Amino acid sequence: MDDRTPHAMPMSILNISAYKFVALDDLEDLRAHFVARCDALALKGTILLAPEGINLFLAAPREAIASFMAWLHEDARFADIAPKESLSDDVPFSRMRVRLKKEIITMRAPAIRPGAGRAPHVLPTDLRRWLDQGHDDDGREVVLVDTRNDYEVAAGTFENTVEYGIASFTAFPDAVAADRARFDGKTVVSFCTGGIRCEKAAIHMAGIGIDRVFQLEGGILKYFEEVGGAHWRGDCFVFDDRGAVDPGLAPSPAA
Structure with missing residues (x-):
């Protein structure tokens, strides 16, 4: 009799998130093509299309996701999109939606x-190295700025982070502008779940005179993927039925 503890079955659903800021002027045609392709592959999730680009969250078995990404990369505008990945036992979306929007992340700052x-x-x-050593490679103090909404921050964030308790990203520009003096002489790193908000946030902060500002490439999800949970506390809120993922990118049992 084999009395060894059986291994848990590996999680079979691949979840991906990705975005790209790129000018799109054929939104209706793109939407029709995306709907047809996603339906053919039985994908679930959300794709947002806007004049400024694409933002997507999809879930399916790995083979279906791989087929979708190969198809997506055939369009030169999307050829360099590299998604963030995580696994789950179940598909955390109930349906597939492809939506046209004014912005793929709403900031209401046309500039x-x-x-x-x-x-x-x-x-x-x-970033992990900077946080480990307590400064950037030029010896400047590093300040992390969480660009997410208050309920997302509540699930988890980096240690010693500046966050503004905002209910919507549209409130971020005014909040950080009122706090601009805090960042003088420091290296500022904006971060968010997957990179999209913190990219807009970094551009805004540079525009109001913060002279050394970066976004965290790939956001929290890419940080978890490459670094793990160093300097992080809690989980990361995600916009699907998982609720949150832990630093190992597994669905959080606390969610």
Whole structure:
């Protein structure tokens, strides 16, 4: 008789999130193509399309996701999209939606146009090193700015983070502008779940005179993927039925 404890079955659903700021002027046609492709592959999740770009959250068995990404990369505008990945036992979406929006992340700041030039970024491994050593590579103090909403921050965030208790990203520009003096002479790193909000936030902060500001490349999810939970406390809120993921990118039991 084999009395060894059986191994848990591996989680079979691949969850991906990705975005790109890129000018899109064929939104209706794109939506129809995405709907047809996602239906054919039985994907679930949400794709947002706007004149400024694409934002997507999808879940399915790995083979279906791989097929979708290969198809997506055939369009030169999306050829360099590299999604963040996590696994779950079940699909955390009830349906598939492809929506047209004015912005893929609503900021209501038309002057902020990431498609015209990306914000400077710091890689997760470099941010980990900066936090470990207590300063950036030039010896400057590093200040982390959480650009997410209050209920997301409540699930978890980096240690010693500046956060504004906002209920909507549209409140972020005024909140950080009123606090601008805090960042003088420091290296500022904005972060968010997957990179999209913190990219707009970094551009805004540079625009109001913060002279050394970066976004965390790939956001919290890429940090977890490459670094784990160093300097993090709690979980990361996600916008699907998982509720949150832990630093190992597994669905959080506390969610």
